[in-house]
Amino acid sequence: MIWNEARECMSRDELESLQSARLRKAVNRVYHNVEPYRRRMQEAGLEPGDISGIEDIRKLPFTTKDDLRDNYPFGLFAVPLSEIVRIHASSGTTGKATVVGYTRKDIDVWAECVARCCAMAGLGRNDVIQVAYGYGLFTGGLGGHYGAEHLGATVVPMSTGNTKKLIDMMIDFGATGLMCTPSYLMHIAEVIEERGLRDQIKLKATLNGAEPWTENMRKQIEARLGIEAHDIYGLSEVMGPGVAADCHFHRGLHIYEDHFYPEIVDPKTLEPVPDGVTGELVITTLTKEGIPMIRYRTKDLTSITHEPCECGRTTARISRFKGRSDDMLIIRGVNVFPSQVEAALLTVDGITPNYQIIVDRVNHQDTLAILVEVEERFFSDEIKELESLQKIIEHAVHQAIGLHAKIKLVEPKSIERSMGKAVRVIDKRKLV
Amino acid sequence: MYIKQLSVFIENRSGRLNQVAQELKDNNINIISISLADTSDYGLLRLILSDADKAVSILKENGFSATITKVIAVRLTQEVGQLSELLAVLSAAQVDIEYMYSLKSGETEASIVIKASDPAKAVEAIQNSPFELLCL
Numbered sequence: 001m002i003w004n005e006a007r008e009c010m011s012r013d014e015l016e017s018l019q020s021a022r023l024r025k026a027v028n029r030v031y032h033n034v035e036p037y038r039r040r041m042q043e044a045g046l047e048p049g050d051i052s053g054i055e056d057i058r059k060l061p062f063t064t065k066d067d068l069r070d071n072y073p074f075g076l077f078a079v080p081l082s083e084i085v086r087i088h089a090s091s092g093t094t095g096k097a098t099v100v101g102y103t104r105k106d107i108d109v110w111a112e113c114v115a116r117c118c119a120m121a122g123l124g125r126n127d128v129i130q131v132a133y134g135y136g137l138f139t140g141g142l143g144g145h146y147g148a149e150h151l152g153a154t155v156v157p158m159s160t161g162n163t164k165k166l167i168d169m170m171i172d173f174g175a176t177g178l179m180c181t182p183s184y185l186m187h188i189a190e191v192i193e194e195r196g197l198r199d200q201i202k203l204k205a206t207l208n209g210a211e212p213w214t215e216n217m218r219k220q221i222e223a224r225l226g227i228e229a230h231d232i233y234g235l236s237e238v239m240g241p242g243v244a245a246d247c248h249f250h251r252g253l254h255i256y257e258d259h260f261y262p263e264i265v266d267p268k269t270l271e272p273v274p275d276g277v278t279g280e281l282v283i284t285t286l287t288k289e290g291i292p293m294i295r296y297r298t299k300d301l302t303s304i305t306h307e308p309c310e311c312g313r314t315t316a317r318i319s320r321f322k323g324r325s326d327d328m329l330i331i332r333g334v335n336v337f338p339s340q341v342e343a344a345l346l347t348v349d350g351i352t353p354n355y356q357i358i359v360d361r362v363n364h365q366d367t368l369a370i371l372v373e374v375e376e377r378f379f380s381d382e383i384k385e386l387e388s389l390q391k392i393i394e395h396a397v398h399q400a401i402g403l404h405a406k407i408k409l410v411e412p413k414s415i416e417r418s419m420g421k422a423v424r425v426i427d428k429r430k431l432v
Numbered sequence: 433m434y435i436k437q438l439s440v441f442i443e444n445r446s447g448r449l450n451q452v453a454q455e456l457k458d459n460n461i462n463i464i465s466i467s468l469a470d471t472s473d474y475g476l477l478r479l480i481l482s483d484a485d486k487a488v489s490i491l492k493e494n495g496f497s498a499t500i501t502k503v504i505a506v507r508l509t510q511e512v513g514q515l516s517e518l519l520a521v522l523s524a525a526q527v528d529i530e531y532m533y534s535l536k537s538g539e540t541e542a543s544i545v546i547k548a549s550d551p552a553k554a555v556e557a558i559q560n561s562p563f564e565l566l567c568l
């Protein structure tokens with residue numbers, strides 16, 4: 001079902017004139033209300049009048065996460081705190097938190113966008129939806145909650161942590177929808193299988209985001225639970241979950257272009273790249289009041305298509321995320337994303353083993369080694385079996401990234417972990 | 433008919449082999465026979481133990497990849513040509529040998545451990561031959 005046909009299916013011409021009008025308004029808003037934006041524009045010799053249509057967006061300077069940190073906590077807000085009804089913050093692994101604020105209208109727009117995502121997943125007012133994202137400063141819990149409520153569904157605010165209770169309630173309440181991270185969904189599926197409850201659940205669709213996952217993982221989870229899983233994208237700097245989601249055809253995520261204007265740029269030159277070419281996603285919020293973002297560099301790598309979708313929506317679609325521009329490794333001149341290696345490992349037997357990518361430079365040549373933990377399901381007591389496993393992995397990695405890697409089988413739990421998470425990449429070249 | 437062999441994956445890092453030996457010692461498990469197959473990066477340790485089931489759970493708890501493999505043990509006498517005769521029996525039954533190693537070697541008697549491509553066929557062939565299977 002299409003939640004807002006007027007907006008999601010508008011002709012590209014109509015959409016463009018709507019975007020142009022909204023961009024002019026947004027630029028005026030930040031120029032007159034947000035000092036750092038005004039300064040940037042003045043440095044670039046720009047006045048609001050120079051932006052007459054959406055095509056002028058390229059004249060505007062970029063915004064980054066550093067700008068949010070430098071203006072901590074409220075320096076980029078475009079309205080006084082009396083207009084702000086909610087704050088969210090992301091801790092970030094380095095330095096200060098990034099803080100975002102929402103006006104009442106921002107909260108309404110967010111709920112509308114998440115409701116569109118839920119409808120895209122086939123959910124509606126007759127569904128019982130469990131929200132199992134963390135509730136709190138993180139945008140997932142409340143973002144999902146308000147959206148599912150706006151949809152008119154019966155919302156169960158589970159938050160995270162108690163998987164047993166989540167599954168018990170899923171059965172007792174006849175829950176048909178679930179919003180959570182993909183890795184938590186995997187965990188839930190495992191517990192359902194362990195407890196032999198697969199036949200008792202009525203779950204039909206899930207919306208999963210906030211961390212990268214692969215198409216293989218999505219298909220695997222669908223088969224295991226007998227559901228349809230949807231990818232939902234968002235980031236707190238721009239809004240939260242609900243910026244984009246994939247429809248029943250799963251050919252990229254529809255981005256709600258009436259609120260968010262997407263551009264794909266080369267992460268090095270910052271020049272736009274054509275449709276279909278991978279680059280960094282840059283988003284401009286067209287309607288946001290609390291903390292508007294002008295050409296915000298998401299660091300997420302994807303490509304875009306403006307081809308109409310079979311579902312009838314005319315909005316542009318961004319491809320499944322290929323990684324983060326900050327994670328990109330250049331090995332022997334080839335761009336490699338850890339997520340590609342992960343996807344390749346997944347094809348070996350459908351489950352991602354613990355792995356570590358080690359890049360080094362020996363005699364001025366880059367070397368690539370991948371350590372893979374030999375878990376029980378891989379284990380054979382014959383050397384030839386282990387050697388053939390190494391070859392299969394090497395082949396899969398070569399297919400994925402076009403480079404030969406030395407595959408080293410290592411003992412379980414031997415890969416270095418940091419705060420419980422395996423360290424995925426060690427680039428020894430940086431140490432030299 | 434079959435005997436249980438414990439197979440352990442170990443990286444070629446110093447001290448790993450001793451860690452396995454230490455775990456077995458601490459848990460009062462006797463090593464009857466041992467074989468190590470190695471590559472440049474890792475090795476496969478194969479052990480015949482007084483209690484393979486206990487050993488596998490202990491090693492797994494300690495983070496090793498370990499598994500029980502079904503193998504057969506055959507009694508031989510200390511005479512020239514015994515192994516050749518045994519191999520002829522297996523090859524006539526079209527059984528391939530994945531690997532083998534010595535289990536015990538005494539003054540008059542010896543025995544070997546065999547991992548056969550088709551364990552059931554191997555058992556049948558040996559039972560219909562002058563050789564004798566060993567149970568532990």
Ligand SMILES: [Zn+2]
Nearest residue numbers: 247309311313
């Ligand atoms: Zn679609």
